[in-house]
Amino acid sequence: MAQAELAAGKTPAEHRIGARHVARLEAEIDRYSKDLTDLASFVLPGGAVVGAEIHVARAVARRAERGLWSLNESEPVPVELLTWANRLSDLLFALALWANRSAGAAETPPDYSV
Numbered sequence: 001m002a003q004a005e006l007a008a009g010k011t012p013a014e015h016r017i018g019a020r021h022v023a024r025l026e027a028e029i030d031r032y033s034k035d036l037t038d039l040a041s042f043v044l045p046g047g048a049v050v051g052a053e054i055h056v057a058r059a060v061a062r063r064a065e066r067g068l069w070s071l072n073e074s075e076p077v078p079v080e081l082l083t084w085a086n087r088l089s090d091l092l093f094a095l096a097l098w099a100n101r102s103a104g105a106a107e108t109p110p111d112y113s114v
Helices: 003-007 019-033 050-072 077-103
Strands: none
Touching: 019 077, 050 077
16 A cells, blocks of 8 residues: 555555544554563564564565655655554564564564673
8 A cells, every 4th residue: 555655656545544543553562562572672683584584574664664764755655654654563573573472483683792
């Protein structure tokens, strides 16, 4: 949907990213993070293979979000689309943590001593 909305510009309302899509992502974030412990620090991407792959997907989603914000400087981007992109990367982070926990892989905090 997001790609069609950006490419076509005049996407029918029922095909645009809206509040319902943001709410769905937020519900999924809650679902996957409800049993996770609070993080005490940043975590390095990695862990189990699937967790690491989701971290890569999150990095790509963040890059796309930054691209949307850059586009927004010259052409207005709907706020729902900007919010959706942000929540998508949040969901991918929660999924990576969940996948690593499910696989028994510990999260690695950064080493600031070097």
